Amino acid sequence: MPQPTSSEPDWLDLIITVGHPNPPGQHPEDPPRRATVTTRTYRGETVTLELDVLARAPGHVQVAQPRDGQEPWKAWISSGDVLQPMLWQVTCPYDDQGLVGAMMTAAGRVVLYCDGDGHVWLEPSQVSYGSAIVPRSSDWRVVEGVTVTPGTVRWATAEDLPAAWRAEPWQVYSREW
Secondary structure (H helix, E strand, O other): OOOOOOOOOOOOOOEOOOOOOOOOOOEEEEEEEEEEEEEEEOOOOEEEEEEEEEEEEOOEEEEEEEEOOEEEEEEEEEHHHEEEEEEEEEEOOOOOOOEEEEEEOOOOOEEEEEOOOOOEEOOHHHOOOOOOEOOOOOOOEEEOOEEOOOOOOEEOOOOOOOHHHOOOOOEEEEEEO
């Protein structure tokens, strides 16, 4: 990040915060997750940065931008400005368009989820036509104690994958947050 000259305000290179600072439906990311952010600064420039995502809310995420010698700048930005890598294996056997990716649930269980139609599988070896779990929007239940309720799940990282899944071939696709 360019250093402002002594006559410039020190906030010009901070990313612009949009939306309400405490949106309803806010969910903290604990621990914070790294993501690629492309957004604008108060200087008017478009920047691409690797930042920690602290929280998310409908249509927004809160990120922390490091500042020399100061606390990080926390800004709410559009979720469309944030890309998160999705680990995926195959296209969906139901629609041949969606990707079947590893998804971390609030219960701490990783499942395989089709980003096109919402079908779920519990193991990579089960991904086939006719073997999917179809969660109902009334409760989003996959199995006892595990749901894929929107706003409570995220794409899994390589570290999240069960040990037995790590030997599987995974591809990376960057998706909006």
